[in-house]
Amino acid sequence: MTNYIPKSQKSDSIKELINEALDILQSVGVPLPAGLRGLEKMAMCFLAVAGVTKSWKEAKGQKENRHLKTREIIKFINENFEENISSGSYDDIRRKHLKLIVLADLILNSADNPNAAPNDPTRGYTLNGEFKDLIIFYNTEEWGIKLKLFVKNYPSLNEIIQRKRDLPKIRVTLPSGHILDFARGGHNQLQREIIEEFLPRFGEGCEILYVGDATDKYLLKQDDKLRDLGFFELSHDSLPDVVAYNPNKNWLFLIEAFFTSGPMSEERIIELKKSLKQCTAELIFITAFTSKMAFKKNISNIGWETEVWTADNPDHMVHFNGGKFFGPYSPNNSQ
CATH class of the missing domain: 3.40.1350.80 (BsuBI/PstI restriction endonuclease, C-terminal domain)
Known part of the structure; x- marks a missing residue:
């Protein structure tokens, strides 16, 4: 696993979990942002949506009806990852830290009303069910084959950006x-x-x-x-x-x-x-x-x-x- 954030001031267990989150995202073809802080916030938002604080087996998503609004994501991060992010920064969650993962359809921006505006309070973020079924195998001996099957079947955002053909x-x-x-x-x-x-x-x-x-x-x-x-x-x-x-x-x-x-x-x-x-x-x-x-x-x-x-x-x-x-x-x- 790549050590994405070697200079982080966080505890070793949190830093390891953040590195694992970034490893998963890169493995499925999500482009990673430049800079330590951008990497940390993308990873922590992903972990919050998944509900993971210790083990990837904890992950929940669309099938388990877990939907977090942006302020709930900030609260989860502050409570579990040694952060003190202002609740007023909720718009950065949508515009910056979850943007690429949502574009890749790995996290869904859901709402009771599918035509709701992006800042509609009914919206909540949830893991795509197939993606959740993959990440629960991270750090197990089945991870390699599960990842192989997933990436063959699921177009990565890198591929989409490069406009590769025949992806479906x-x-x-x-x-x-x-x-x-x-x-x-x-x-x-x-x-x-x-x-x-x-x-x-x-x-x-x-x-x-x-x-x-x-x-x-x-x-x-x-x-x-x-x-x-x-x-x-x-x-x-x-x-x-x-x-x-x-x-x-x-x-x-x-x-x-x-x-x-x-x-x-x-x-x-x-x-x-x-x-x-x-x-x-x-x-x-x-x-x-x-x-x-x-x-x-x-x-x-x-x-x-x-x-x-x-x-x-x-x-x-x-x-x-x-x-x-x-x-x-x-x-x-x-x-």
């Missing part, structure tokens, strides 16, 4: 070279990791026959090839997130991207097996997680005779049933 989409290159544009979102980013990281490692030679998108359930579908394999109708409610086929081994990969929906549970497997009873390919059931930590939290829901892959450890898989592959490992084992 996640561009995914299939093994065939075909390019898909997904809508932004954590689930779709995990699908990108499956296509670009998992399949080249563990599904060599696979062709993607189906992949959905949050806004387009049938973003890609190879109807003729699926029909030839005896796949169920694509209007079915229980489609896996990604379906890929290896013609050399006659394996059909049924992959769930665990983000908001469930993993390959026993019930899910039974459901898919019934739907695919006419399928001529051998079925492989896989759950993909963003991280080992996310996998750990859901391990009790994983069905037997399935595979688990995590995006933060892309070279490895977990097999749920040891007997099939039980035996010694050697340095030459690649799969």
